[in-house]
Amino acid sequence: xxxxxxxxxxxxxxxxxxxxxxxxxxxxxxxxxxxxxxxxxxxxxxxxxxxxxxxxxxxxxxxxxxxxxxxxxxxxxxxxxxxxxxxxxxxxxxxxxxxxxxxxxxxxxxxxxxxxxxxxxxxxxxxxxxxxxxxxxxxxxxxxxxxxxxxxxxxxxxxxxxxxxxxxxxxxxxxxxxxxxxxxxxxxxxxxxxxxxxxxxxxxxxxx
Amino acid sequence: xxxxxxxxxxxxxxxxxxxxxxxxxxxxxxxxxxxxxxxxxxxxxxxxxxxxxxxxxxxxxxxxxxxxxxxxxxxxxxxxxxxxxxxxxxxxxxxxxxxxxxxxxxxxxxxxxxxxxxxxxxxxxxxxxxxxxxxxxxxxxxxxxxxxxxxxxxxxxxxxxxxxxxxxxxxxxxxxxxxxxxxxxxxxxxxxxxxxxxxxxxxxxxxxxxxxxxxxxxxxxxxxxxxxxxxxxxxxxxxxx
Numbered sequence: 001x002x003x004x005x006x007x008x009x010x011x012x013x014x015x016x017x018x019x020x021x022x023x024x025x026x027x028x029x030x031x032x033x034x035x036x037x038x039x040x041x042x043x044x045x046x047x048x049x050x051x052x053x054x055x056x057x058x059x060x061x062x063x064x065x066x067x068x069x070x071x072x073x074x075x076x077x078x079x080x081x082x083x084x085x086x087x088x089x090x091x092x093x094x095x096x097x098x099x100x101x102x103x104x105x106x107x108x109x110x111x112x113x114x115x116x117x118x119x120x121x122x123x124x125x126x127x128x129x130x131x132x133x134x135x136x137x138x139x140x141x142x143x144x145x146x147x148x149x150x151x152x153x154x155x156x157x158x159x160x161x162x163x164x165x166x167x168x169x170x171x172x173x174x175x176x177x178x179x180x181x182x183x184x185x186x187x188x189x190x191x192x193x194x195x196x197x198x199x200x201x202x203x204x205x206x207x208x
Numbered sequence: 209x210x211x212x213x214x215x216x217x218x219x220x221x222x223x224x225x226x227x228x229x230x231x232x233x234x235x236x237x238x239x240x241x242x243x244x245x246x247x248x249x250x251x252x253x254x255x256x257x258x259x260x261x262x263x264x265x266x267x268x269x270x271x272x273x274x275x276x277x278x279x280x281x282x283x284x285x286x287x288x289x290x291x292x293x294x295x296x297x298x299x300x301x302x303x304x305x306x307x308x309x310x311x312x313x314x315x316x317x318x319x320x321x322x323x324x325x326x327x328x329x330x331x332x333x334x335x336x337x338x339x340x341x342x343x344x345x346x347x348x349x350x351x352x353x354x355x356x357x358x359x360x361x362x363x364x365x366x367x368x369x370x371x372x373x374x375x376x377x378x379x380x381x382x383x384x385x386x387x388x389x390x391x392x393x394x395x396x397x398x399x400x401x402x403x404x405x406x407x408x409x410x411x412x413x414x415x416x417x418x419x420x421x422x423x424x425x426x427x428x429x430x431x432x433x434x435x436x437x438x439x440x441x442x443x444x445x446x447x448x449x
Contacts, residue, residue: 062304069296
């Protein structure tokens with residue numbers, strides 16, 4: 001099951017997703033990138049059905065591109081969130097997309113990052129920090145406690161790793177590998193691909 | 209019965225009169241030139257002189273169809289808007305299905321197909337637009353295509369559409385050399401337009417399409433510089449004679 005985490009910092013948005021793709025008990029892929037770039041400054045982090053996620057993200061990317069070519073200007077994160085939500089909302093009673101999303105983006109006009117929580121029923125909410133998937137069960141309380149407005153990038157990265165460590169520790173399914181991306185005024189950059197090893201594993205190694 | 213009214217039907221001597229009238233409409237439009245260099249594509253357009261109170265920025269003749277494809281047109285601007293919109297949609301649609309960016313010939317074929325459809329459909333008239341489409345093909349070669357209201361399309365080394373088509377084409381045929389570099393291609397484009405455009409360089413727009421780079425519109429000052437160089441060269445030649 002997917003884990004997606006994201007929060008807004010000082011002039012950036014940091015997002016992380018696990019890199020597992022699986023079917024029932026089998027891990028099919030361990031380098032699956034769930035943080036899809038919509039345009040130069042926006043990421044759609046997808047969780048849920050892989051096929052639905054692919055199709056839906058493709059649809060959003062192509063329509064955002066079409067808007068950009070037609071109007072010679074990029075959509076704001078807010079607009080993309082609204083558009084995405086509308087697509088999900090019209091689909092839910094016809095041909096639902098089983099995807100839950102985190103949309104993170106940086107708007108040059110406001111020079112601010114923003115994060116949106118969207119789910120398959122067509123709900124949408126602008127958030128400062130949040131998660132999708134199993135991560136949401138564990139990460140919510142950590143971010144409630146430690147997230148502050150305008151975190152520097154180094155502090156933000158530390159906080160993100162704290163969240164991911166917690167997910168790795170508490171989730172019975174071995175998630176281990178996460179991909180962290182950051183969006184700022186320069187665009188999207190891959191921060192790190194982290195392999196989290198919990199403390200327990202270290203103990204076992206010491207015994208041997 | 210008059211064979212040129214309302215719908216597109218064959219005349220007794222095998223002409224599609226409406227399509228030919230559409231070509232006449234194109235000949236009334238402002239000039240557009242496209243020139244292919246060794247590794248560059250240049251589009252030049254004659255801008256219609258805007259009224260005093262009109263905002264000149266809203267009149268754009270060179271448009272982007274996709275990140276790697278540009279086009280310009282001659283003829284009815286409103287008709288061109290429809291074609292451009294359809295083309296833009298098709299580019300994204302192609303990428304949606306095939307993940308690859310669309311090919312220049314593919315989109316040209318699509319635009320030409322659309323123009324042809326309107327010469328063989330009920331209750332519609334042909335588009336009064338000829339287009340010049342530029343982009344790089346999958347092998348990385350620059351390509352320039354032209355379409356016209358009949359739905360024909362072809363690839364060109366250099367072409368011109370619009371009101372000064374004849375004199376500019378003659379000029380291009382005389383002065384075009386294969387494998388020109390960027391500077392030469394830009395100069396040839398400007399030179400071909402400067403002769404025929406009223407009120408000179410203020411009404412010329414030049415756009416350069418380089419491989420894997422976004423389209424660049426040449427600045428006003430640079431165009432003015434190049435035009436000045438031509439005029440000085442011309443004067444020198446006259447003085448020598």
